[in-house]
Amino acid sequence: MSDTFNSSVFINCPFDERYRILLKPLLFTIQFCHLTPRIASERLDSSEVRIEKIQEIIVECKYSIHDLSRIRSSAPDEYYRLNIGFEIGIDLGCKLFHPDPKHRAKQLLILEAEKFSYQKAISDLSGSDVRCHYENPELLVEEVRAWLASLLEWELPGPNTIWYEYNAFNMDLLAEFEANGFTPKQIDQLNMPEFLRYLQEWIALNR
């Protein structure tokens, strides 16, 4: 249990289509650095209550990455989404107040798409080290890898290696699923459990 805790990373991010180009390299980077990404969509069981599943994952992860990219609504009359901030709160609460003291060692990375945008939406985070990826997947890989390198005891591959391998992974993903009758669009929209299973197998074989 403790080993699982020490190697698990909770991903708290938007689930819109536009974010997929960031989510996939984010998951790849974590897995490539010998950790296990955990995400609410990792299993599709309609009988599970979403917030209970998220709480369970938060308690099981030492590390967490929270992406505030969508703190601003993008269209008139659109509500901006509060889920990410809400789940940062649960994670921080777990770190500070969980009865098991191992949770005091929790480590959080908060990301944003525009520099200092978080200060306008969640000013309570002012003074925190929030990193910016500018919605660029390559920069996201670099930021996440740099954060992990500052925390982990083992040596990590360089950011360029991770990015190039992620590109190669995409070719194998395409080839394997096209051979199994998938269209490129279906491959792009692969459900999370299937994507994670392939990702884990690919990295185990190719790292």
Add this chain to the structure above:
Amino acid sequence: MKKFFTAAMKRLHIIKHHNGWVIWKAGQLVVPDIYPSKEAAISYARAHDPKDDLIVHRDDGTVERVERGLPAR
């Protein structure tokens, strides 16, 4: 899952790298240069090894297209 080792050895990847493009094959850069455009990288890669498949990636790392290399004699 099959390990695509043989296929990987015959693939030249054209990959976005910050403000340019690189040519990468089986775990290493083919040349250390960063090309200013995707087209420049493709031209060099084609000349470098016409037998290899060219995997042209998008900015986000996904595959834009595959150009098959010339068959080996």
